[in-house]
Amino acid sequence: AAKPENQAPNVPDWSKTLGDGVAVRAYGKPSKYEAHVVRRDVEWLTASRESSVSFTPLHEIEGPITPNSLCFERHHGGIAEIDPADHQLMIHGLVDKPLIYTLADLKRMPRVNRVYFAECAANSGMEWRGAQLNGCQYTHGMIHSLMYTGVPLKVLLEQAGLKNNAKWLLLEGADASGMTRSLPLAKALDDVLIAYKMNGEALRPENGYPMRAVIPGWEANMWVKWIRRIKVGDEPWHHREETSKYTDLLENGTARRFTYIMDAKSVITNPSPQAPLTHRKGFTVLSGIAWSGRGKVARVDISLDGGRNWRAARLDGPVWNKAVTRFYYEFDWDGSELLLQSRAQDDTGYVQPTKVALRKVRGVNSIYHNNGIQTWQVRPNGEVENVEVG
Ligand code: MTE
Ligand code: CO
Structure with a gap:
């Protein structure tokens, strides 16, 4: 509660004593008066907390960039806590030379910095039948917008050497969810990144540390976190996340599939x-x-x-x-x-x-x-x- 003795024209408490010294907060954190600014979840939305979502507090942030600590999280098998010393990214399938990259390997390759939004295809999903959730955090908070540092996937694929019949990639995560998505090769060669930094710092564990796929403009489900394997093939794999999930059932009983791009x-x-x-x-x-x-x-x-x-x-x-x-x-x-x-x-x-x-x-x-x-x-x-x- 406000204290009149701390307000103008009085001299406030914090003018009268010294504050904390440097490095007391060695990895910075927000003011304790901002404790209400947090990711939030909706308990009844999902059956478990491991396969669930927390939402970005969009009404509390400004500008075009999301602070790392407030990025919505969506995972299907909990957060994988990965020691980068034990993590590798394997590229195999229709390539001349299967390759394995460590995080250290990626950091020795040409990198780029790009800002992209990631929006879960299910963002606003509860609103299809009518207005439901009361707050933009819940209706629209499955989005974040970050500056990524990473290696263009094109560079890695060129090192492995693509066979002539290569057309699709399978991206696989290292977490417990068995997250796999088919990605058209043309997109991979266009603007996909294997990122290891967000807003300048290491990816947070909840967002895929030590490395994740960044698939600009496409549904965030395809942005495989904790990415461990890319298989090159000649057709899509039709895995769970592109058949029973992430397809749109239409009125006439057919379903739209491979609806990758997130419209305006x-x-x-x-x-x-x-x-x-x-x-x-x-x-x-x-x-x-x-x-x-x-x-x-x-x-x-x-x-x-x-x-x-x-x-x-x-x-x-x-x-x-x-x-x-x-x-x-x-x-x-x-x-x-x-x-x-x-x-x-x-x-x-x-x-x-x-x-x-x-x-x-x-x-x-x-x-x-x-x-x-x-x-x-x-x-x-x-x-x-x-x-x-x-
Ligand atoms: N990657 C793995 N390995 N496991 C997952 O559960 N969830 C996907 C995608 N990549 C997921 C994943 C979904 S549905 C979304 S919306 C985004 O990651 C969420 O990314 P974020 O947690 O960084 O917001
Ligand atoms: Co999603």
């Missing part, structure tokens, strides 16, 4: 249900994020009235390819009810659809790839709720 999407992070407006009326800043798996965010539009009128938001900071872009919209709030929406458009011209339009094409059986426009209702008292408009 956006969400207003402030205000939102966990971050109400507390100032009643007056100058108000809307903050939000937009992204597209097809390229750069070209523009974001904002509606204050549930999609009837639209005005351009201001993109702020770097607009990277296949990364999160921050946007703002400033306005004078008259204190009346608002139906806030954001709508992203990418540089291919693709425009984020309404939920109504999306359901017309995709039905409501799906869990995955819900990129419909989100609506937040702001009440005159500043409280915010997850709603839908017709």
